[in-house]
Amino acid sequence: MLAKALPSILPPLTYKEEIEIAKIYSASGIFSGDEGVIRPFRNPHHTITKIALVGGGKEIKAGEITLAHNGILFLDEILEFKRDVLEVLREPLEEKVININRINGTYKLPSNFLLVGAFNPCPCGLFLNGIDENRCTCSESDRKRYLNRLSRALLDRIDLLNYVPRLKYEDISKRKDSLSSEKMKERVLKAREIQRDRYKKSEYNYNSEVKGRDIENLFNLSEESKKVLKIHYEKLNLTMRGYDKIIKVSRTIADLEGSEKIQDYHIFEALGYRKNVDGEIV
Template sequence: MLATSLTAAVLGVDAHLVRVEADTASGFPKFTMLGLPDSSIKESEGRIRAALRNCGYEFKWDRRITVSMAPASLRKMGSSYDLATAVGLLAADGALEPGRLSDVLLVGELALDGAVRPVPGVLPMMLMARRQGLKAAVVPAANAVEAAIVDGLEVHAVRSLPEAVSVAGSAARPPAPTRPVPRSAPGAIPDIADVRGQAVARRALEIAAAGGHNLVFVGPPGAGKTMLARRLPGILPPLTLEEAVETTAIYSAWGARLEGLLGERPFRSPHHTTSDAALVGGGAIPRPGEVSLAHNGVLFLDELPEFRRNVLEALRQPLEERTVTIARARGTLRLPARFQLVAAMNPCPCGMLGHGACGCTPTSVRTYRGRISGPLLDRMDLQVDVAPVTYEEMTGPPGEDSAAVAARVEAARSRQADRLARTGVPTNAELPPRALRQVASSDSEGEALLRRAMERLGVSARGHDRVLRVARTLADLGGSDRVEARHVAEALQFRRVGPVPG
C-alpha cells in the first residue's frame, strides 16, 4: 500500500516542499530510503522502529518497505523528516487514512520513546507551507512559539508520535489554539548619549543611519570607535513586520532557538580570525554566514586590517548586490545580505599616528593600510577620523540621546520612502546610478566641488556616486528637497582619512 506525507527541506534560508512516499509490499524484508538522504536520515530507521514499538504500534517490518523523498534532486539533511516518515508508514500500513495527509505538513525528530523533538528551520517551513496553500502543520511543541509567527496556517504543536497521528489522521482536526504573534524581548541597546565629545563621528553615525550608508572609523585605541559602532542599532528605524519575519527566518534556518519575532535589528561582530565561509556563508553544508545574520541590521568589523585579505574581498559582492551567491556542484544558492557595514581600524600598526608618539615608518603604515584594498575602501561611503577624547569632553555634559537622533533619522527615512517608492530601493545608499542622477543632482556650485574633488583628490567614479548619495542623505536630514553645495562639501569631508606620513 502506498501513502504520501508532506514535510520540508531547508536549503540556505528557504524551505522546499518534500513529499515522503511510503510503500509496503510483500517480499524479502528490506528497508530502503531513496531521494538523496544523508546519513542522519538513513539512521532514522532505527529511531522510527523504536518509536513505533514503544508507542504501541504493531507495525510489520517483515516485508519490503520503500521510502522515497521527492524531489530526488534535492539533498535531504537532518532529522526533521522523522515524523513525516513515521506517519507515512502508519498510513501505508492502514493505521490512518492516507488521503488525510494531503494538506498537512509534518515536521519533527523522533526520540526512541516516541517523543517529538524540536528541529531548526521551522519558521521558513511554515512560510513555505502557507505559500503552498497547505491548511495545517504539525510541529514539535518546543517549536510552537516560532511556528505561531505565521498566520493563515493551522499550527498544531505535539509532544509525541501518537498525538501527531491523532491530529494528522483526524477527519475533522480540532482547531489549532490561537496564539498571539510573540516578539522576543529587546535587549539593552546602548545609548549614544554615553559617547562624550566626538561630534564629527556622531554626525557620521547619524548620516549612516539616515541613508543606510557604510562607514569606517579610523583612530587610536581608546578613542571610542567600537563604542560608537555599537550605538548604531539604537538610532536605526525599528524593524517592520516584514523585515522582522524575514530576519527571524534566517536565524531559524541557522539553528537559533527563538522566543518569537526578533524585536531589534541584528548587530553582528565577528572576530578578525573568522574565515570567508563563516563571514559570507558556505561550507560543505551551506549555512548563512555573518553577512546574512546581519541582514536588515549591522555588521561590525573591528580591527579591519587584521582580517585576512580573502575574507575582506569576499565582502565586495554582498556590499554591491545585497545578496550572497554560493555555487555548489548541485546548484547555486542565494542568501539575503542587506546589511550596513561598520568598520573600525587604527591609523597605523601602533595606533598612535597623528595622536602621540608614533614609531611606525611610512612604509609600515602604507603596508598596514594596504591590507584593505582600494575597491573595498571605495565602497565605504563615510570614512571618519576619530580623535582621542579630551578631558573637557569627558567631564562635560552628555550629548543628545538616541531617541532625539532616531527621530531625525526617522524623518529623513520618511522623505526617502516617498521619493524612492518607484525605484524599488529602501535607502539612498542603494540608489542605482540612473535614479541617483534624477534625485540627487546638485546645483552648479556643488557640481564644481565634485569636479575638483575628482581632479585633485583622486575621487573615483564610484566615489563620485557615493558622495552624491551621502549628499542626498544630508539634504534629507536638513529637510531640503534639493542637494546643495553645502551638502556636497560635507559629504566630501567623509571621503578621506588622515594622510600617510613621508
C-alpha cells in the same frame, strides 16, 4: 562604543524585514523567539574564516554577513582581518546578496547589512595619539603596509570614512552630548519618511540603493553642487563608484536637514567623510 550605540538611532524594523530575519535565524537554528525579532548586530572576531563570514561549507550555512542581514556587521580592528577575508565583502556590499557556487548548484543568500569597521591608524596604535607629540613607534613603510590591507576596491564600497581623535580629559569629564540618540533618531525617522515619499513610484527604498542615471533624475542637485562635484571629480581623480557615493551621502545629509535640493555645502560635507587617516580624500 559608537558602533554599539548605532542601533539606537536606526528606524524600527518593517514587517518584511522582521520576517526575513526570522527566517534566516530559524533556518540557522538560533532563533528562540523569546525576545521577538530585533535588528541584528554581529561582531565577529578578526580570526574568522571566509566560510564563517560569507557562509557555505559542506552543508550550506548562513555566514555572519547573512546573519547581519537588515542589521549591522561590526568589524572591530578591521585591518587585523586577513585581506582575502575582507575582499569577499565586495560582492555583498554591492549586490546585497552573496552567491555560493557548488557542484550541485548556486545558492543565493541575503546580505543587506550596514558595515561598520574600526581600526587604529598604525600597528602600534599610537600614531597621532599624543596631545603634544606623536608617540608612534612604527616606520612609515609599516604604516603604509598596514593601511593597505584595506584595498581601494573595498574602500570604494564604503560610504563614510571618519577619523576619531583621542579625547582630552575635559571632554571625557563633560559626558554631555549636544545631540542625544533620541534627537538623532527623530531626524533619521524624518529623513526616512522623505525617502519613502521620494521612492514610492520606484524600485528603491533608500538613497544608497539608487543606481545609474536615476541618481541624477531623483536626487535634485543644485547647479552650484554640480560645479563643486565637477571640480573635485577631476581634481581628486575619483572613481565612478566613489563619485556616486559622494552624491548619495550628500543626498542623505540634505534629507537629515530637510533640504529639498542638494546644495554645494552638502557636497563639501560629504567630501569630508571620504578622508583617510592622513586627511586625503579617497
